[in-house]
Amino acid sequence: MTPPLNPDLPASNSPHLHPVQALLNEVIALQGRQQAQQTRRARELLQHPLVHDWVLTEKVRRRLTSERHNIFEALGVAHKENYHSRFIGYLLNPSGEHDQGDVFLRALLQWLVPHPALSPMVRDSINAYLSPLVVRRTQARITTELDTGGYGRIDLVIELPGGTTIAIENKVYAGEQDEQLGRYWKWLRSPRPSGTAENSALIFLTPDGRAGTTSEAQDAVVRMSYSDLAHALEQGAATCPATASPLTQSVSQYNHLCRNIAIGSSTMTKPNSDIQKLLDDPAQLEAALMLAEQLDEKKKAIPKEFALHVVECLNQKLQATGLYQKPWIASLEPGNEYIYGIGVDGAFGSNYRCVVENYFKGWINVGWRNASQGTLCESPALQNEMVKQKRGKTDNNWWLCVTEPFKNAPEVSPLMDKTSASVIQLHQDNRDAHALSQRLAQEVWTLFIPFQERVLALSNPSAAVSSSI
Template identity: 30%
Template sequence: MPIPILTFKQLINKVKKLNRRYEQLAASSGENFNIFHILKLQSSETRLHSAFIAELLNPKGTHGLKDEFLKLFLKTLEIKPTDFNTQTATVDIELHVGAIGKNYETGGRIDICIRDTSQRKIIIENKIYAPDQRNQLVRYHNYDNLANLYYLTLDGEKPEETSSGQLKINDHYKLISYKKDILEWLHLCRERAVVQPILRESFTQYINLIKHLTGQTINDYMNEEVASLITENQENLEAAFILYNTLDHACERLLNKLKIEVSEIANELGVEYNFDIDIRFNKRFKGISFYPEGWERLKIAFQFQSYDKDLVFGIARKEVESGALPSIWIITISQRIQANERGVNEWWPFHEACEPYTNWDLYEPWAAIISGEMKRFIKQKVEEILELFKDQKF
């Protein structure tokens, strides 16, 4: 027997009331305030994440707790204390290990490298939204094949084969995530810093940021209340399952709406476009591309960088191709886009996270499609690039 429409509405209204109550609580408690968001550093791998983590891991760091946080890090990664001397450790970010060789098997810059006086190393390749580079993990493994090599991402996804080559997970490198490993470590660190209020609150701010980036923003207490509501009776449970199973279909309808709006944007701006987004998000590098007239090798792109619906925006290559881009293009782009914090790589001369619509596992991007804000957001981004480079033919 079909569930009455009234049951769906009642369930949805009750959840909405709960959500409003917890939103008010978050606002009154100051939980919504996050210094990293305010400074627009939330997706900056080098300026925020690598720098913050490295400072905590450094026994000579300004936190003043010597190797306490490094010990907790080794504990989280299940590295035996006898396998690494934390007291003598040094920590480097963006460690230059030589120019990248012609065969892409040596050289590069290591995001985080921890070394003790016996030259035992822990190497971390830190990926928030940036794409994998050619033979990146291979190069770092070749730099020191005895090092503990970790591939750190938001959710623990695997690297592209273009980065890992023939290396095998757990044999040559390990996967770790912000969602599990880094959060677990940060909580341990905060407990250790409980009597140091400034340090403790810095941990709280960063933990809240990581929860936001990994789609864990729902208050734990609210989670419990919603779970209790759903399991209150069979009708609520059945209604919740039906809503869950139809969510992809609802989002697909919204993507169809967005596709029409992207076509309208392209027509209004006089550019060609391609819309290639799969609702299952099971393939990387899908997204929306705009092709300005005269741009033969580059495009303006909105692209999902991982299987977890993380959207970035920037100037990218039209096709996967060999050969370096003209250096004058890179210089021109870097000079004109001063906010390019994420650096340059061989596929993206410029790219940034699509804040506040980076994580499409969350509600906000889909709500923005309904309101029309997503169309305005995309059009504004494209217009800015077209205006900045109206005299260029890439």
């Protein structure tokens, strides 16, 4: 009888190995030696004096300069579009409490005026506003989150003297809504006391200055990146007096944040020339690349491991109260490991569930999620009670009630982003007493317990029955 070729299966009882089996064993042993060699090279790289000294130098330099400090990131608003729009609007407002008049607005208009997407009337209007020969008796008007009725809510609207209207749609991470840019142009074309379509412009502000996908062929859209925005605000800040340091320092931090958003990074690390030379050695580079691959996998695994600790804590609470599988169970959302919490056993993703939503983008949502997208809660009274008691809000497309419990809690900052420091702190929490995961689990539990019986009554009866069988 011929021995199996699968090396994981037992070989024949014959005293002599089949030649193919012997060859496979030799290949396996060779692979083991290669893996051991790669691991040794990676260890040598990590233990190299240059790497060790660089890490120490970086820690000392950061201690002395606080270069990674950013008030916007510390407040957890670095990636929230509404906060960006409000701060931009604050700077652009000639009547703003920064008391610098229209220096930032003029800088933005100077960036905008050569753009080919502008109509001749808008360009002439901007040039007239910028002209030092024109005496302006009225100031420009800046409005944030302007409700245009059926056309949607525009992030920023600039109204210049003379009737020119410039709308700005701001996207940090979110995608465009249905026909969003097209709807805004329809509003700009609609009869308005303040202007006409020929005297209007629409700016699409995004991290990389990408083109919009929801405008129509006749809609001229000015593309602006966060790097462009930083440049314009920098020009404005340069005209402020040196004594206005509280303002210019804030603008400098905001510009730093804008540029990091533009390149898709929350922190910037300068390359070390000695380490770069170290990586010129092919063996060391091979070890570094192998290590980088493993590091990427580890960085993905750490947040998931953290989520599983939250799930484990919630299941312990369910068992202690006799609710486990009756019909509740804690789990990751099927197909989405960034959403996890308590749902109906056997129908977690297709029924009401009390969950965390955390994509590590500067915010954490905790709330009761709808049974399915777009469905309305059958008990408005329950929904209103949730919102009132938990100081939350509703989103009929996704949530019965959703809260942001960690808006002003810097001690849970590792849950907000994927910086190196945050990953290390999450990893430490996974290894230690799980203080962060237990705190997040408690936020879910606090929202779950008061409403679970009444939500269960709204659940799909067949799903609830099948889960209890």
